[in-house]
Amino acid sequence: MNIEPLLKALSEALAGEGPAVQIASDGGFDLIPQADLGLPDGGETDIAAVVRTSGSTGTPKRTMLSVESLAASSVGTAMALRGEGQWLLALPPNYVAGLQVLVRSLFAGTRPWAMDLSGGFTPEAFTAAARELTDNTRFTSLVPTQLTRLLNNPTAETLTVLRRFNAILLGGGPVNPVLLEAARGAGLNVVTTYGMSETCGGCVYDGVPLDGVHLAIREGRIWLGGPVVAAGYLNDPELTRTAFVTEEHDDEAVRWYASGDLGEMDGAGRLRVLGRIDDVIITGGLKVSANTVVQGLERVPGVREVFVAPVPSAEWGQQVAAMVVGTGTEQELLAHAGARMEPQLLPKTVVFVSELPLLANGKPDRAAILAALTAAATTA
Template identity: 60%
Template sequence: MTTGHVNIEPALTALAAALHGEGPAVELSAAADGQPAVRLVEAPGFEDAAVVVRTSGSTGTPKATVLTVEALAASSVGTALALKGEGQWLLALPVEYVAGVQVLVRSLFAGTRPWAMDLSAGFTPEAFTAGALELTDKVRFTSLVPTQLQRLLDSPSADTLAALRRFNGILLGGAPASPELLAAARDAGVRVVTTYGAAETCGGCVYDGVPLDGVVVKLAEDGRILLGGDTLAAGYLDAPGPASEAFFVQDGVRWYRSNDLGSLNAEGNLTVLGRADDVIITGGVKVSAAQVQAELEKFDGVLAAFVAGVPSAEWGQAVAAYVAVAEPGEGSGAAPRGISRAGLAADWRRALGVLAPKTVATAAELMMLPNGKPDRLAMIAQLHALHQGK
């Protein structure tokens, strides 16, 4: 069976030239018809620049990140070692983001032929299943975000589950994966590897808490995760000022300062605890947005939640929540009939006290960026407008 896919030959040709030092750096984006658009980028001042990729923009203006041949090669080698082999990849993510372009880069280093899904009409279990069946190598990989994996596991089709089980490894990143999702994948016999990283580290550089070969991790005094080593980006194009502060050199090692908090165990394995800016000070009380989110998602009928602080004349900041709510009969934790925003807020006030959101927006799903990350800025703007500064 064949499926809709995109012609990635021009993208692969341009990337191959850049990786061999025979052409300028490449920036990929998706055209209206879903085909990858190739832009050749001159990167003066950056030696061996191969790829320019934009940061997700989930917390501000996207920055053009310069990835070198050496960093991409180190990332590909580290990934192959972590996955115990090279193989054929299914591209199921937008090529304009680092996780998507890395599928093509890893394929070029491995000498394998990737298959690219047509995402112009969105991601569906049916299209993924059909794309997976096009892979011919015995060793198969793909990269997904948690929302995609959840849709695949929720699909009633036995063919979709069989397709997931065919992959030797599924890299899962872009956003935190809940313990329930990871448990469901394990129970289904799906081999998932959680990844942590950023565009500034050639994408995921910590797999299942373990840094890739050539990657070093440590914590700053404020608990922020610092990433260094062979996969680090060269810097940003045309980004003077504060953007340059993301990179620094200490004791001869160049580091990238993330905006995430973490912890390291005795073996050096990393646990990501949440964003450094997710603390909401409301009425003089410090509240963790991640903690409130986790509590909200325990309630029946709540599929997912996003929590943030919004300006408040009374509280300084008020806890606000954008919540994806199940329709009656939908999912394992279906919402009761007649569920309302007011009803949810009342339940949370009784159960959570000061942690309860003072403003709640409900929808069928969270607002998402094309790369599968929550669109934090859009949801915060909506919550701000709803709260009206009270």
């Protein structure tokens, strides 16, 4: 993909000398004049980019990211990673994690390299692209499914290029502890990230907020605040007022975003994400956390990836269903899981696949998975 025109447009937007950039799924982009953005409360903030949320958990929204927010995110990342360097773009640039690879490169004055995603993400394409990097300091951003594929029977060459990255940012969804252990055991410096389009992407690294980022748990919900928080949603002032709030904190105004995730702080003061607020499955009158089921199934030997969701049930109202990437049979899976999980947590429908259906950004395609699980439950 030729990213030079996009880099030029982003450079002008970040310098406050051009319109906002909205990137399309094919890598093309539109330019939106600042006057057409309709900033809430008549704000005069320069917007550099408009990013669609992934839509993996609902209707996609168009998030407006200001120059100041992107700059704060870039600086915070450089501080957390202890330097700037060359980035490999392995995610579509129309999603915030891919956009940030380009933005960080522009702020650092380095030349990013984009891997060929025309045939989808493959270890071979990633390895070939990583070989093209020239800077001694190297970074990339991946989602868990991508790293899983890279470490599933990797070649010596793939491991070599992975180990040459000073850091591999891993975010966009829950990370299987087994995957993380395998990656670090293979000599990879993997940094887990938590964030979303509304916070310029990842703003909590390995459970610790970036410099200048505020983190709070309010009634179990994760709130994120500070200069990385977005200006709002394009053409949706009501949703903007619902999701964002400005509060006084230590004599300064802090802009907060109320996430849709549940979380807690562990004994070391690090954030632990417990799952989405709406991932509770009510089956037979009992509440089951989909994230808890995922964590239990991921501990079963041979399981590489799991997606858990509710499907309709005439008997239970909803029932727990799981799509699993791994070896073995349903009986073996449930036998292993049943030794450590409560009975109501065990899925009543299990579908084994070689790979999870994915969105273009590498996240699981929730709609496709739900359709497959519902069909399997209906025919069982």
